[in-house]
Amino acid sequence: MVKGDILRDTLILKELKKGAFISGQELAERLNISRASVWKRIKKLKKLGYNIESRPRIGYRLKDSSQLPISYEIMAYLRTQIIGKRIYHLEKTASTQDVAKDYAIKGEQEGTVIIAEAQTQGRGRRGRRWESPQGVGIYMSTILRPDLEAQRLPFISIMAGVAVAEAIRDRFNIDAKIKWPNDIYVENKKIGGILAESFIEPDIIRYVILGIGINLDTPQDAFSKEIRALASSLREISGKSISKWKLLKGLLESLDRYYLYLLGKEDQKIIGRWRQLNNTLGRNITVLDDPPYEAFAWDLASDGSLLIKIKEGEIQRLISADISIRY
Numbered sequence: 388m389v390k391g392d393i394l395r396d397t398l399i400l401k402e403l404k405k406g407a408f409i410s411g412q413e414l415a416e417r418l419n420i421s422r423a424s425v426w427k428r429i430k431k432l433k434k435l436g437y438n439i440e441s442r443p444r445i446g447y448r449l450k451d452s453s454q455l456p457i458s459y460e461i462m463a464y465l466r467t468q469i470i471g472k473r474i475y476h477l478e479k480t481a482s483t484q485d486v487a488k489d490y491a492i493k494g495e496q497e498g499t500v501i502i503a504e505a506q507t508q509g510r511g512r513r514g515r516r517w518e519s520p521q522g523v524g525i526y527m528s529t530i531l532r533p534d535l536e537a538q539r540l541p542f543i544s545i546m547a548g549v550a551v552a553e554a555i556r557d558r559f560n561i562d563a564k565i566k567w568p569n570d571i572y573v574e575n576k577k578i579g580g581i582l583a584e585s586f587i588e589p590d591i592i593r594y595v596i597l598g599i600g601i602n603l604d605t606p607q608d609a610f611s612k613e614i615r616a617l618a619s620s621l622r623e624i625s626g627k628s629i630s631k632w633k634l635l636k637g638l639l640e641s642l643d644r645y646y647l648y649l650l651g652k653e654d655q656k657i658i659g660r661w662r663q664l665n666n667t668l669g670r671n672i673t674v675l676d677d678p679p680y681e682a683f684a685w686d687l688a689s690d691g692s693l694l695i696k697i698k699e700g701e702i703q704r705l706i707s708a709d710i711s712i713r714y
Contacts, residue, residue: 395420395428396476403439403449410446431478461636467643469498470529477501479521481508484584484598487528491586491594497532500639509600511580512569513709518611523604523620525635529642531595533650540595541706542649542691543583544569546657547597550645551579552664554637555601561625564666567684567693567710571601572666575714576619578602599638603629658687667693667712675709684710 415422438450483501503526506519548565555563564572571579582598602620682695693705
């Protein structure tokens with residue numbers, strides 16, 4: 388979907404939310420498009436779940452809105468300084484990371500968010516596939532242009548993990564935890580993940596694409612056999628109805644708050660909250676290296692790396708690694 392279509396959708400929704408009927412001709416004149424284009428956009432919004440009433444010779448009106456996160460619906464009530472000032476909603480895409488990267492290259496502003504209802508080639512760390520079925524999760528990528536030293540880039544994933552876990556806990560009273568370095572867990576099941584991809588020229592961070600995926604309503608049997616025993620969704624675990632709009636708004640506001648801490652070099656606020664919300668420290672772990680080895684997760688370093696103790700108490704630093712927790 389091109390930017391123009393997204394903008395037209397948000398403008399049409401803005402007019403329809405006023406409550407009164409508005410004719411297709413009037414919409415066409417206000418948006419400077421044809422009546423056929425108006426009909427096409429209305430049809431698309433209905434497909435997304437918006438309950439739009441149509442009456443011949445009278446026009447259209449919005450009876451009630453779905454939970455789908457169209458950008459106008461979010462931005463009208465969002466309270467942030469950076470994150471979400473511009474939001475693009477896609478019904479389906481290969482990867483929100485790739486879309487966000489294309490926008491960033493073209494100069495899209497910091498804080499712009501790309502949201503998709505489904506991804507056909509969603510990915511996580513190390514190129515692993517992120518399962519993104521239609522309409523049952525949050526799949527989003529945010530363009531960041533942080534004024535940071537390159538060595539602090541790994542801390543972005545730590546910051547994002549805190550923001551995600553806190554949003555879930557605050558909005559739904561679900562005990563979300565952070566597994567180092569970038570996974571979100573509830574009751575020992577993975578329900579979310581974070582992917583930060585940075586693009587750096589010598590001594591200059593051009594941009595970071597921060598991807599976040601959260602399983603909201605995915606049925607357990609919909610996960611592939613490879614991950615079914617390890618992954619789940621918020622609804623499967625909690626039994627609660629999860630409003631995508633409510634969580635997304637809370638997530639963007641939480642991400643904005645902790646990103647501002649990061650930019651302001653208030654790292655201790657992030658580290659302190661991470662220590663409260665993590666499920667990793669104080670646990671025996673297996674570092675999935677070649678070959679794997681056992682260790683004890685001791686602490687989080689100031690740069691976001693994991694400090695571990697191995698045999699005879701020697702302390703090592705994990706900057707980027709896969710670990711499993713031995714419950």
